[in-house]
Amino acid sequence: MPSEAFLDIDRVAVRYGSTPVLHDLSLAVGRGELVALLGSSGCGKTTLLRTIAGFLSPTSGRLRIGERDITRLAPDRRDMAMVFQSYALWPHMSVAQNIGYGLKLRRLDRAAIRAKVEDLLAMLGLAGLGERNVTALSGGQRQRVALGRALAVDPEILLLDEPLSNLDARIRQTVRHEIRALQRRLGITAIHVTHDREEAMVMADRIVILDAGRIAQAGPPERIYNQPASPFVADFMGADNSVTLEADLDGASVVIAAGADHAAARLARDLLPTANTLPGQGTFSLRAFFRGEAAALVAADEAVTGDETEALLLTGRVLAVSYPGGVWRHEVAIGERHFLVDDATCHAPGDAVAVRLPARHLFLFPADGTTKPRGG
């Protein structure tokens, strides 16, 4: 969390007609920070971005840049520039005209505009394409023109609305790094809306996960990934396998009784990433979330004594095996449910196996009503 907020979003609520979209949402963005707003469609991330840009007005709450209240300012008075998902380039203008339009609106003289546009074209790797019609460019080039048009007016804050979602996968990988490097080099503050988890992880200083108009969790990528604050975040960040367990909790550990599909375990609280979300004492029903790649397979007869303090073992049977490359992918039936688990060694279909879930990669949450619905 930055010590000094540059863009301060203070209890902002937004509705479409009578439908509330954002509920008293607060967020502080530091100068030069790249914040990714991550969530599934309909979570309010684009609404938040458009509210910041000034295309939507909040029904309550305040937006500030530094000391300046911008809540009611027109979009062009906010020192922000937006890159649109569809790029929104003007097809009747050349590349140079598109990039230079904001400067023309600011009444710069022709020579100054041309010089600035040339600089931007060179910076974005579009040198020599200034006179080209934008309809004659590839997707990646169009994306860079849209970025250039936004950067031309030297905004304080760059708003990116799913800027990479129209690019094919291979180009997306490189453009991610290009945008990130450019943002670092210019020291510009950026807010990036995306539904792509990996894109947010790779690009952002801080990820804000939105769920149904509220912030589900905000923090650096590694914290979001390794310490999800709720079942929703765990599930959204790829820990989408889950099992229900009965456990006795005390101050130092979580004692899981053996069940039909799992062995008994006694896991120390300080090994568990989500220990702070668990109640202090008593017997509870818990839900454990884990990623397929965090699990390992052990043959049922190879279980190590003493391991029950390190990991939870789910017992099951291999249904099918495939080799996607690098590791073997097993479909394992555990109770009624099937999981995909990767492992370096191949276990034959029909083998009794245990899926070993290390405590460090096990996200435990109370299984009661605090569990949020999936999706959203």
Next chain:
Amino acid sequence: MKASPFLGPLLVLPALGVILLLFVWPLLYSLVGAFVTGEGWGLGNFAKTVELYRSDILFTFLIVGLSTLLIAVFAVAIGGYLVLGSNPRAQAILRWLYRWPLFIPFIVAGQLMRTFLAKNGLLNGMLVEAGLLTPLQTLSFLDWRGIVIAFVWKQTPFVALLVAGAMAGLDRSMFEAARNLGASRLRILVEIVVPQVMQTLLVGLILSFVIMLSVLSVPLMINAQTPTMITANMAFRINAYGDYGVANALGVISYLMAGAVAWIYLRYAVRERMEQR
């Protein structure tokens, strides 16, 4: 089943026949007729036309040209407000209202304008009631201004309908991108929206130009004086003198005017297509 090779042409034949019989034949007939004089082939009809109707030809061109320009301005303004306006209720009302004149025939529009624009008409009545004019100062608008008003009133919805449709098809984030950089609504309309619907606008304007060129009822009803539009002259030559030669020559002149605007459009369309490549 294998279709007979003659089936296709056979199916086209009725349509083709109608076009040839009802359109191409009369067109050629009147074109040729323009060059037939009492003394055989020649340009006599055109000489007479220019001598008698020079000012009417100019009048027609100016009236229709001015109307076309005004239609362009109003149609763009209506379409622009429908896509860029900020008051949804006003937009809904405008969307509902602006199409009405489309369903009113020219002759009814002419009659409406007569009662509205006459010296004792509704418009002057309102101006007098409002205290802006005294009854002695009122003027009849039933001259060239009346024709222009009737034409613009009647044809604007047609062009606005086409243009508003084309504008509605544009990606709205293009307008937002411009607004985000500081463009006013008017600039967005002029610099972002209109250039992208130019083709549609031109098609609508050319169709309007040609339609207005061929309207007889409005000049007859509103402008019973000289100079008048050449459609009225054509009717007069035929009805009063049975003079098909001069009427045909006037017809050729209106083809030429229509052809000229079509040519301007085609040049524009070709240039656009070259730029797209």
